[in-house]
Amino acid sequence: MASRLAACEACRKSKVACDHKRPACTRCASNERAGICIYRTTPFKRKRAESATPSAQPSPSRVSPAQAPPLFARKNPYPNPGFLGSSSHVAIFNQISPETYHTSDNAHASEPDMATIMHSQVAGENLLMIQGADVLRQLLNTFPLAAMKDFVMFWLETGANMSLAEPFVEKCTENMTRLFTSFSQEDNWHLAYAQRLTQNSRMPLEIRTTADISDFSAQFLDQNFRWESLGIFLCAVSRATIAISFFPPLYKTEKDQFTLRKLSTSLSDLALDIALSLDCLNDLQLVLQYENFIIHTHVDGDQSFHSWSRLGNVVSSMFALGYHENVEKSKPPIPNFLAELRKTAWAITYSADKNVAIFLGRPPRMSKRFCHFQLPLNPPDSMISATNAWDRHTTWNEDTPFCYRAGIRWAALCSALKEDVLELLRDRQRENFNQKASAVREKAAVQWEKLPSKFKLSSTLKECSADAFKRDMLASIRLDQLHVIFLLHLSFIDSLTEPDPTIIDVSDQMLGLVIETILLRDQLVFSGTSVIWKIAHYGLPAAGIILLSMLKQSHTLTEARTSRSKTLMNLGIFVAQVQVGSMVRRGDPNYALISKATQTIERFLDSVHRDGAHIPAPPPSHPVENGEWDTFFSQDLCDFETVFWDNLADHPSLLASDHALPSI
Incomplete structure (x- = not known):
């Protein structure tokens, strides 16, 4: 006698015949409802009467075994090892030929019950x-x-x-x-x-x-x-x-x-x-x-441990899948669209790892020394006449469109240089420090020169006639380039209290572009990084260097640098935008970082206006010799987070203002 088959839920509710095909019956498939063709696990089991009202919904903690979905045993009860490289035990055991040993029929007789494990x-x-x-x-x-x-x-x-x-x-x-x-x-x-x-x-x-x-x-x-x-x-x-x-x-x-x-x-x-x-x-x-x-x-915010740990999980999966190796040489070969997807995944994860590491002042998790550096949108080999790998990476197809993958490609190129700068910042006592720094500077200049002109912001953001997506990408590309130069010059500074004219000039450019993105944010469309990230990652470090230079009364302004009044105006715009709550409000995840910096900038601007637009000088009782200044800041030159702004706010030059700061 044939066993009784249950109809799918859709046919059962409609009270029509069902042919019981899996994964979708013929009726559901022909009606374009294959996605909801679901078969009950216990179709002929009578439901027990519940004491609760019919409208009551059982919580997951009180779902009875009859109501809960059945447990499905895995095909393989053991963990998936993922990618295993040349240094793993598997690479060693793979060298042992199966003919060199013999297995008995009882080899697995003592294994535990698989049903219990699964x-x-x-x-x-x-x-x-x-x-x-x-x-x-x-x-x-x-x-x-x-x-x-x-x-x-x-x-x-x-x-x-x-x-x-x-x-x-x-x-x-x-x-x-x-x-x-x-x-x-x-x-x-x-x-x-x-x-x-x-x-x-x-x-x-x-x-x-x-x-x-x-x-x-x-x-x-x-x-x-x-x-x-x-x-x-x-x-x-x-x-x-x-x-x-x-x-x-x-x-x-x-x-x-x-x-x-x-x-x-x-x-x-x-x-x-x-x-x-x-x-x-x-x-x-x-x-x-x-x-x-x-x-x-x-x-949760850019400083949240939850965000930081989830990025670590992405990196772990990347390595477990083996996508840090050359994906174009996968065996068996994979189609081109999938190779592009995997290269994009590697590049965007690598870029995020470097930028978050710099932002938080923590060690990066990915190193290009242990990865095959690969980028999406590689031009055809026929277009490349490169003498080394880096030349191939920095070569662009002139027909490359404005798209997310183009932005990811550029961000990964800049992140590779940022990794080099991080190593310079880590150990600046090496004899070849200047030589390596010059090599990074040359690479940065070359890759900017080889970038197609359409990706370069040649005017102010306001004057740019591109659409909202392109304008945002142009700003992001330029900020990444300036950030590389900013970090490189930061590596030459012995102390944060001694910013040189070059890094002040770069900081002015970074801050000015960030302020433009703030003012024009309603005319920009996300192309890879948000306005809040641009503020936190680029704007705040630039503003911190500018404030330090002004507090130090460093008047060595170059012709290329914008006027001091323009800089003060940019700082004022930043404070005003935060105060009105147009970018971040109390309770928002990044409020603590941005509001602390805003209060310090506001205190500085108040002191400037109070003293008749002169840079405030510290009181005589608080000398500003380098040793005194250095006590206010950590030794980590990349640290521009909350602690930096706390220390800067306690500087004697900013303590003269005794009026209460308005709440932000």
Whole structure:
């Protein structure tokens, strides 16, 4: 007698016949509802009556075993080792030929019970899945899915996107409404969807040499939708809430805006945690990891330990996947679109690692000594007449468009020079210090010269006639170039209290460009770095050097440097913009850093105006010999965070102002 088969949920609710095909029945597939063709795990089990009201929703902590999705055993109960290099034990044992030893039939007789091992491993994954299902239900019950899809599409229409996930954001967004077009009326519909997502996330992403990006994407869209796909969509929702302050279908108040951002970020975290718990590393998971890290820099702040640790996880996955090796020599060969994606992932992670390390004054995690330096958008070999690897990297195709990958390529080139400068800052007593510093300076000049002219900001940002995306990219490219020069000159300074005219000039240029991005932020579209990051990473160090030079009464101004009144005006604009709350407000993650710097700058400007536009001189009782100045600052020349501004605020020159500073 044939066993009885259950209909899928969609056919059962519609009370129509189902042919029971997997993963989607014929009726659902023909009606373009394959994404929601879900089969219940216990279709013929009678539900027990609940004492609670029918509308009550069980919390994930109280879900009974009958309600919870079943545990699915892994095909391989042991951890996925990932990439194993030439120094690993595997490389040694691979040299031992199988013919040199003999195995007996009883070799595995003493192994422990695999069912027990797999059950204990999957139990934690099941708990994560229930938590993810609960947040999924909360999000979709609070905010309409169709509106969230329109919200993300509206954000994409502005020209913005996510740097690494750009090829997949629109596809994942469109598939969301197909996946959730009709909800089951049962209390645990969210568990059924979570089960389906988990099943799909266990499937490896197959790579065929002849595949294109559409073939690759089909493995995680429609009925193959995964937690990674959902996570990318949710990252886009979170990013859109940061860029768009008013969207009536979803929110009209800051409270609702924050609620949507919090829920979408929480579910994105859970989607990533579930995917990682399955121990199935793949390209899509790495993309989600990076974009989730960027979300946390906005939600938790650039100084947050959570953001810092998530970047470390991205680096760990990068190494585990082996993408620090030459991806173009992968075996078997991979299609070109995937090679570009992996090179982009490496370049953007490498760049983020260097910039965050400099910003926080911490050691970088990635070193180009142990990586194959690879960049996206490499020109054809026929165009390159280079004598060394660096010449090949700095050669551009003149037809390179304004796109995220172009910005990533430039940022990685600058980050490589920043790594060299970090080594100079680490040990400046070496005999060949000047020679290495000159080599970095020459490389910086050459790579700027070889950059296509269309990527160079040749006028003020206001006078630039490019569109919003291009203008933001032009500003980011120029700031990265100035930052390399800034760090290089910083390496020559024995003390922060002795800035030379060259670094003051570079600081003026950096601060001026950051102020322009602040004033024109409504006319710029995110091209890789936010305005807040530009302020924290470029603007504050530049402002700190300028204040130090003025407090030191260093009047060695060059003709190339802007006038002192222009500099004072830029500092005043920065203070005013922070005070009115147009960039950062109390409670925002980066408020502490920016507000502390703002208070110090404001105190300095007050002292200048009070003394008749003269640079304030320290009181006679507080001499400013170098030894005295040095006590106010740490020995880390890259430290321009909160402690730097605390110390600067306590300088005697700024203590004369006894009136209370207005709250910011």
